[in-house]
Amino acid sequence: MTQLIQTIVLGLLLGGVYALLASGLTLIFGVMDVINVAQGALIILAAFMTWAMWSETGLDPLLGVLVVTPAMFLIGFGIYMATVRWIQGKPPSTSVILTFGLALVIEGVMGMVWTATLHRSTPSYFDESFRIGDIYLRKGQVYGCAIAVGVLAILYVILRVTWLGRAIRAVSANMSSARLVGVNPSTVAALTFAVGVATAGAGGSIASVLYPFLPASHYQWISRLLGIIVLGGMGSLPGAIVGALLLGVAETMTQIYISPQWATMVPWAVILIVLLVRPQGLMGQKLREDVAL
Amino acid sequence: MRRIVWLLALLPVLLALVLAAGCGGDDDDEGDGGGADTTATDGGGEASGDPIRIGASLPLTGDFAEPGEAARRGYEVWMEMVNDSGGLLGRPVEMVIKDDQSDQNLVVTDYNALIDQDQVDLLLGTFSSLLNIPASAVAERAQMVYVEPAGGSPDMFNRGFEYLFFAQQATAPHQADLFSEWVGGLPEGEKPATAAYIAADDPFGAPVAEGIQEQLEAAGVETVYSEIYPPETVNFDAIASDIAAQKPDVIAQGSAGLQDGVNLITALSAAGYSPKQMFQASTPSFADQYSDAIGVENTEGIFYAVSYHVDAPTPGNPEFLEAYRAKFNEDPPEDAADGYAAAQVLQAAVEAVGSIDDQAALKDWLHENSVETILGELSWDETGAPEQAFLLAQWQNGDEEIVLPEEAATSDTIVNPKPPWSGG
Numbered sequence: 001m002t003q004l005i006q007t008i009v010l011g012l013l014l015g016g017v018y019a020l021l022a023s024g025l026t027l028i029f030g031v032m033d034v035i036n037v038a039q040g041a042l043i044i045l046a047a048f049m050t051w052a053m054w055s056e057t058g059l060d061p062l063l064g065v066l067v068v069t070p071a072m073f074l075i076g077f078g079i080y081m082a083t084v085r086w087i088q089g090k091p092p093s094t095s096v097i098l099t100f101g102l103a104l105v106i107e108g109v110m111g112m113v114w115t116a117t118l119h120r121s122t123p124s125y126f127d128e129s130f131r132i133g134d135i136y137l138r139k140g141q142v143y144g145c146a147i148a149v150g151v152l153a154i155l156y157v158i159l160r161v162t163w164l165g166r167a168i169r170a171v172s173a174n175m176s177s178a179r180l181v182g183v184n185p186s187t188v189a190a191l192t193f194a195v196g197v198a199t200a201g202a203g204g205s206i207a208s209v210l211y212p213f214l215p216a217s218h219y220q221w222i223s224r225l226l227g228i229i230v231l232g233g234m235g236s237l238p239g240a241i242v243g244a245l246l247l248g249v250a251e252t253m254t255q256i257y258i259s260p261q262w263a264t265m266v267p268w269a270v271i272l273i274v275l276l277v278r279p280q281g282l283m284g285q286k287l288r289e290d291v292a293l
Numbered sequence: 294m295r296r297i298v299w300l301l302a303l304l305p306v307l308l309a310l311v312l313a314a315g316c317g318g319d320d321d322d323e324g325d326g327g328g329a330d331t332t333a334t335d336g337g338g339e340a341s342g343d344p345i346r347i348g349a350s351l352p353l354t355g356d357f358a359e360p361g362e363a364a365r366r367g368y369e370v371w372m373e374m375v376n377d378s379g380g381l382l383g384r385p386v387e388m389v390i391k392d393d394q395s396d397q398n399l400v401v402t403d404y405n406a407l408i409d410q411d412q413v414d415l416l417l418g419t420f421s422s423l424l425n426i427p428a429s430a431v432a433e434r435a436q437m438v439y440v441e442p443a444g445g446s447p448d449m450f451n452r453g454f455e456y457l458f459f460a461q462q463a464t465a466p467h468q469a470d471l472f473s474e475w476v477g478g479l480p481e482g483e484k485p486a487t488a489a490y491i492a493a494d495d496p497f498g499a500p501v502a503e504g505i506q507e508q509l510e511a512a513g514v515e516t517v518y519s520e521i522y523p524p525e526t527v528n529f530d531a532i533a534s535d536i537a538a539q540k541p542d543v544i545a546q547g548s549a550g551l552q553d554g555v556n557l558i559t560a561l562s563a564a565g566y567s568p569k570q571m572f573q574a575s576t577p578s579f580a581d582q583y584s585d586a587i588g589v590e591n592t593e594g595i596f597y598a599v600s601y602h603v604d605a606p607t608p609g610n611p612e613f614l615e616a617y618r619a620k621f622n623e624d625p626p627e628d629a630a631d632g633y634a635a636a637q638v639l640q641a642a643v644e645a646v647g648s649i650d651d652q653a654a655l656k657d658w659l660h661e662n663s664v665e666t667i668l669g670e671l672s673w674d675e676t677g678a679p680e681q682a683f684l685l686a687q688w689q690n691g692d693e694e695i696v697l698p699e700e701a702a703t704s705d706t707i708v709n710p711k712p713p714w715s716g717g
Contacts, residue, residue: 003538010530116358118551118579120586127562127588127716138530138563211527212555212586216355220527252531260522260532261494 002134007256008249009135015248016145017203017210021221022228022240023152024199030235031172031192034084034095040222041106042197046072046204047121047213048114054121054208061121061205062143069201076197080190088189103218110215120212144206151202155237158195168192172235227267231274233284242282340380344387345649347372347639348413350403350428355395357421359551359582360628364420364442365390367625367632370617371640381643389413393424400424404431414649417635420628422446422465422496429457438642438655442635443628446496450676456656458673460635460666461600462681465497465574466504468598469545471685471697472572473505475707476543477512483709485509485542485569489518491532491557492547498524501574501598502547509543517541524549529560537566544568548576555586562591562714569710572596577688578627584691592688594711599686600668601630602695604703609637610667634666641665 025039049071050064059067083102087094120126125143129136159165170178171188179185207213207221228247232239247267255263274281349368352361372386380386389411393400400419407413408431418441419428425444432439433454440458441449445465449457463470476485488509492502499521510516517539522532536544544561548554554576561567577583577597584592603614603624613633617625625633641664642655649655663672672680685697687708694704 003534006534007531010534014528014530111354111358116354116362118359118555118582118586120555122585122588125716127559127591127714129563129565129716131565136534136564141530212552214358214552216358220525251528255522255531256535260491260520260526263528263531264523264525 003256006135007252009137011249011252012245013137013141013145013248014252015245016148017141017206018224018228018248019241019244020144020148020151020199021203021207022225022232022244023148023155023237024196024203025225026229026232026235026237026240027155027199028193028196029092029229030237031168032084032088032189033092034087034193035092035099035226036193036196037096037099037222038079038102038106039099039196039200039225040218040220041103041110042072042075042200043204043207043221044213044215044218045075045106045110046201047208048110048119048204048215049201050205050208051119051121052114054123060123061209062123062147065147065202065205068205069198072201072204073194073198076194076200077190079197080193084193085186085190088186103222107215107218114215116214116216118212118214119208121208123209126209138210140206140209144210147202147206151199152237152241155195155199159237164188164191224267227270229281230271231281233281236281236283239281239283340376340383340385342384344385345381345415346387346389346411346413347415347417347636348389348391348404348407348411349417350391350393350400350407350419352395352400352420352424353390353392356550357395357424359579360443360626361392361395361420363626363628364632366617366621367442367629367634368417368636370613370620370625370629371633371636373620374612374616375640381640382647382649393419393428395421395424397424397427400428401431404428408432408435408437415639415643416440417632417639418442418444420444422449425449426496429454432456437652438639438659440635440638440659442631444497447500448496450678454677455660455675456652457677458638458656458659459677459679460638460668460671461631462668462671462679462683464678465500466507468501468574468683469505469572469685470508470682472596472598473508473512475685475697476509476514476570479709485514487515487517487539487541488543488545489536489539489541489568490516490520490545490547491518491536492521493524493526493549493553494521495524495547495549498547498549498574500547502545505545505572509545514543522553524553526553527556529553529556530563533557533560533564533566537561537564540566541568543570543572545572546576547574551576551579551582551586555583558587558591558595558714559716562587562716565714565716567711567713570594570596571711574598578686578693580624580626580693584688588715589691590715592691594708595688597686598683599627599693599695600683601625601627601634602684602686602693602701602703605667605669605695605701607667607669608665613667630667634668634671637666638664638671 028036046068049068050061053059125139128139167183167188171185228243232243251266351365372388375386391403393403416437420443422444425441429439438456490502490506492499554573642659646654663670684695687696696707
């Protein structure tokens with residue numbers, strides 16, 4: 001019984017971290033129809049920046065979030081202005097190719113600056129756990145989940161309360177009508193992209209504590225994140241959270257009760273099953289193709 | 294129109310970025326192009342005539358970028374030392390090194406290109422069993438001697454190849470022989486009762502764990518956990534909690550590289566379970582990268598097997614160390630030493646035969662003779678598998694020490710049992 005509870009706890013904690021990493025990806029898709037394959041590389045970039053600050057100044061990676069997130073916002077804005085805005089309105093597949101190219105460029109730049117060696121922030125708590133009876137909770141993951149809750153709350157407030165949020169929702173609902181009421185879709189898209197990339201800043205900071213990383217580590221993240229947002233419904237923030245938690249639990253349950261050998265297959269199996277059974281995902285809106293019918 | 298102007302303005306910037314990405318990870322003195330990288334030397338010594346061209350493809354980018362780069366450095370140091378002392382058969386040596394991006398398909402393309410287009414005179418191997426398995430098949434078909442620095446999977450040597458030679462001391466199933474013997478020989482009371490085995494689904498990692506399991510079971514140690522995981526596994530928390538629940542005395546991990554080994558240690562530490570003896574394949578040999586990633590206090594007492602140690606009293610090692618330190622300003626990692634040793638093996642065969650024209654004569658000589666390398670003396674059976682034994686190493690006080698065999702030991706104690714993790 002303890003083992004079962006421990007497995008679920010491990011899965012939920014893992015899922016919380018996944019939710020943090022997936023939120024920006026789903027936000028960018030929901031508003032812009034852009035599948036940002038470079039999100040994984042941007043997370044690793046944020047991890048490197050966090051690590052560099054931690055190793056140079058001893059700044060705790062959790063505080064590093066406060067520095068790295070605004071920096072990633074600016075980087076996101078720059079990337080949008082330099083590249084993504086040229087393909088706005090083109091089919092999403094165009095964005096896959098563009099952002100994959102971006103991911104490779106970011107990987108190359110990271111390799112040049114930090115070399116292709118393994119890095120990790122190791123503050124004192126990196127391998128410690130909180131204990132409740134026989135159950136343990138890895139501190140890094142608990143903090144990661146707390147940051148996830150914070151980031152998701154801020155995103156919720158931005159989307160529901162601010163002018164930007166209303167504009168984002170307006171653009172995502174109907175771009176031409178939004179333009180009629182004075183919303184400039186390209187400004188909104190630039191800010192959305194920047195906010196989405198900023199979440200990679202928060203995610204990358206905590207990821208730098210949890211798992212060691214190299215420039216090429218982004219591949220292992222992007223596959224999971226795509227699985228999560230397909231499961232949750234592409235573009236749906238609550239869907240991404242539910243999808244992340246489900247995937248986290250599915251992964252740990254598979255590792256313990258079936259075999260570790262099958263665990264890395266879980267995200268891919270999820271994508272396949274969801275696409276066959278419920279293409280819009282758990283909480284996604286109807287597919288555009290359905291609406292057109 | 295304005296758009297087009299902008300695009301044109303942006304093009305050089307993008308181009309520069311892409312070019313920069315092409316030579317990522319290269320911060321040493323050798324200039325690098327994108328794909329093939331021909332490093333001619335400025336001679337020295339008395340080497341003259343047409344250079345002897347030696348081709349290799351290495352994983353300079355991708356998953357094995359780290360060891361691939363180390364192997365490249367080993368090859369280059371060897372080339373410079375040979376050229377400084379008069380060349381090979383009096384001719385200068387030139388290495389043609391391609392980047393296979395850690396890709397099994399690309400490595401095949403690369404070796405075909407080295408043989409057919411670049412028409413190199415000799416070949417050296419790539420890094421890892423995963424890449425050497427397909428690459429060695431290309432060399433075998435072309436009937437060219439293929440000495441590889443890292444790739445001890447049994448799958449390398451069960452194909453009846455004649456031109457393949459592995460330039461380390463033993464194959465994967467025998468990597469941990471000294472560890473298994475030592476554990477099995479512990480006095481009653483200290484001898485472990487149970488063990489857990491966790492191995493990457495990797496042609497090298499899995500046989501290492503299987504080899505230990507076989508030998509420890511024969512010594513009466515009960516197996517309480519034995520699982521295989523995909524090498525790309527990142528999250529080991531559930532695996533560690535499962536292992537911890539079995540409370541094994543020994544944990545042996547057949548890790549595929551650095552990351553999977555590091556992630557298991559951190560997960561075990563978070564789970565608060567420390568075994569009495571812990572063995573990992575290859576991971577602990579990554580020196581500072583390993584101790585930085587798991588925390589240096591967590592390294593204490595962890596066993597692993599190595600082919601090379603900087604203080605090894607082997608012939609030629611002081612000269613290699615001097616040249617390597619002068620060029621790269623650091624101690625050579627094991628993978629660089631293995632690359633150097635592979636090149637030494639090829640050199641010995643060429644010098645003994647006295648010609649590079651007859652590859653069959655080179656392989657016949659290697660099958661019949663042994664070669665002195667910086668890893669010690671190496672000899673091969675008819676499959677190209679080496680017949681010696683690895684050194685057993687252990688992390689002690691933040692340093693890597695050789696503990697067995699006694700004649701090669703750099704420390705006279707063995708830390709046993711392993712102290713608890715820092716986070717536990």
